Amino acid sequence: xxxxxxxxxxxxxxxxxxxxxxxxxxxxxxxxxxxxxxxxxxxxxxxxxxxxxxxxxxxxxxxxxxxxxxxxxxxxxxxxxxxxxxxxxxxxxxxxxxxxxxxxxxxxxxxxxxxxxxxxxxxxxxxxxxxxxxxxxxxxxxxxxxxxxxxxxxxxxxxxxxxxxxxxxxxxxxxxxxxxxxxxxxxxxxxxxxxxxxxxx
Amino acid sequence: xxxxxxxxxxxxxxxxxxxxxxxxxxxxxxxxxxxxxxxxxxxxxxxxxxxxxxxxxxxxxxxxxxxxxxxxxxxxxxxxxxxxxxxxxxxxxxxxxxxxxxxxxxxxxxxxxxxxxxxxxxxxxxxxxxxxxxxxxxxxxxxxxxxxxxxxxxxxxxxxxxxxxxxxxxxxxxxxxxxxxxxxxxxxxxxxxxxxxxxxx
DNA sequence: CGATAATGTTAACTCAGTTAACATAAGAAA
DNA sequence: TTTCTTATGTTAACTGAGTTAACATTATCG
Numbered sequence: 075x076x077x078x079x080x081x082x083x084x085x086x087x088x089x090x091x092x093x094x095x096x097x098x099x100x101x102x103x104x105x106x107x108x109x110x111x112x113x114x115x116x117x118x119x120x121x122x123x124x125x126x127x128x129x130x131x132x133x134x135x136x137x138x139x140x141x142x143x144x145x146x147x148x149x150x151x152x153x154x155x156x157x158x159x160x161x162x163x164x165x166x167x168x169x170x171x172x173x174x175x176x177x178x179x180x181x182x183x184x185x186x187x188x189x190x191x192x193x194x195x196x197x198x199x200x201x202x203x204x205x206x207x208x209x210x211x212x213x214x215x216x217x218x219x220x221x222x223x224x225x226x227x228x229x230x231x232x233x234x235x236x237x238x239x240x241x242x243x244x245x246x247x248x249x250x251x252x253x254x255x256x257x258x259x260x261x262x263x264x265x266x267x268x269x270x271x272x273x274x275x
Numbered sequence: 276x277x278x279x280x281x282x283x284x285x286x287x288x289x290x291x292x293x294x295x296x297x298x299x300x301x302x303x304x305x306x307x308x309x310x311x312x313x314x315x316x317x318x319x320x321x322x323x324x325x326x327x328x329x330x331x332x333x334x335x336x337x338x339x340x341x342x343x344x345x346x347x348x349x350x351x352x353x354x355x356x357x358x359x360x361x362x363x364x365x366x367x368x369x370x371x372x373x374x375x376x377x378x379x380x381x382x383x384x385x386x387x388x389x390x391x392x393x394x395x396x397x398x399x400x401x402x403x404x405x406x407x408x409x410x411x412x413x414x415x416x417x418x419x420x421x422x423x424x425x426x427x428x429x430x431x432x433x434x435x436x437x438x439x440x441x442x443x444x445x446x447x448x449x450x451x452x453x454x455x456x457x458x459x460x461x462x463x464x465x466x467x468x469x470x471x472x473x474x475x476x
Numbered sequence: 477c478g479a480t481a482a483t484g485t486t487a488a489c490t491c492a493g494t495t496a497a498c499a500t501a502a503g504a505a506a
Numbered sequence: 507t508t509t510c511t512t513a514t515g516t517t518a519a520c521t522g523a524g525t526t527a528a529c530a531t532t533a534t535c536g
Contacts, residue, residue: 117494118514120494181449235465238440238444243435268469305524317485318486
């Protein structure tokens with residue numbers, strides 16, 4: 075005479091998992107607690123997910139999708155190439171700051187192995203593609219020489235890692251963005267810094 | 276008639292903890308396993324450390340120290356300011372790549388809270404100081420105007436986050452450094468990329 | 477020597493992830 | 507409808523982790 079929950083327990087679990095993850099991160103997310111919170115037996119989640127990694131993978135997939143969407147939106151709205159790179163960087167950091175736990179989940183080592191979750195790998199590849207395309211794309215792509223292509227690729231890597239570094243240091247509290255400036259312009263400022271420029275100092 | 280281990284169990288534990296951490300990271304480090312490997316009772320570590328965080332803190336402290344030393348060594352050996360920034364970045368990434376688990380430990384969220392381990396906070400501050408000083412220092416510091424100082428600080432942040440981003444993406448396998456080039460020059464290349472330069476593309 | 481602190485041991489508690497064995501519900505097949 | 511099968515839920519158990527309490531032994535210092 076067990077009380078059965080019907081309807082989409084799976085979705086409810088996912089929903090609650092999102093909540094817990096947002097508040098406490100991947101480590102704080104415990105399947106047992108999740109089950110209790112959902113009002114379901116402690117073994118129930120295993121009927122819907124491939125264990126803890128399974129749930130994390132599902133959450134990571136949707137996180138990747140949102141991430142990719144937001145980057146895409148920015149990429150689509152900025153015409154000028156160099157400017158687009160900059161604004162992509164700001165959006166990249168913006169996502170990380172607004173969703174630190176999700177950002178950590180998709181990039182950190184708590185992320186379930188891509189090999190074991192094909193859909194996760196796909197979501198990850200998609201997100202990277204958005205980034206790479208937006209950063210690499212040029213106005214007259216067909217006319218690119220090999221050297222130019224190599225330069226473009228290197229530039230993509232550089233842009234990517236710069237955004238990533240700022241994002242990481244900010245969400246880890248190592249860099250505290252000035253309060254009198256919005257995050258976007260702060261990031262744009264950092265990205266615009268030219269370490270090679272002469273200082274006169 | 277228990278077999279007591281004498282001598283510095285504490286140091287042996289730390290040593291083994293280093294080994295386990297290097298191989299499996301903070302999550303893989305289990306106090307019980309550590310105790311078993313050391314041939315000591317499972318509760319013994321608690322006599323020497325403030326639980327798991329205590330051990331992680333101790334390991335993190337020594338990691339910070341090594342990190343700071345290596346950066347310092349580079350900073351001391353490169354005269355030219357801009358060049359020093361670049362080489363510091365390469366050293367930063369070098370440390371991360373050679374000691375990925377330690378790097379993750381000192382920068383990630385597995386790191387015990389700085390508030391609870393004053394020596395850890397000190398070690399962290401020291402490492403950051405080396406970086407900031409080396410990056411901010413100029414030949415004629417006394418003559419710096421306020422504006423110049425602000426610029427220098429911003430540049431320090433930019434340099435730091437660039438190195439950090441490359442380090443993170445490389446140790447997470449998102450960026451794979453080309454095999455036909457040593458890591459240092461690859462990093463220097465990325466750091467030298469000027470996203471603002473015209474491309475002609 | 478003898479008291480006291482340091483350090484070790486065993487045993488237990490809580491919580492997590494996971495799985496097995498069982499129960500019920502829903503839906504297709506007869 | 508009745509029956510078989512599958513999906514989904516439950517309980518109970520196993521393993522392993524972190525931690526603490528209670529107890530034992532050793533070191534050390536008066």
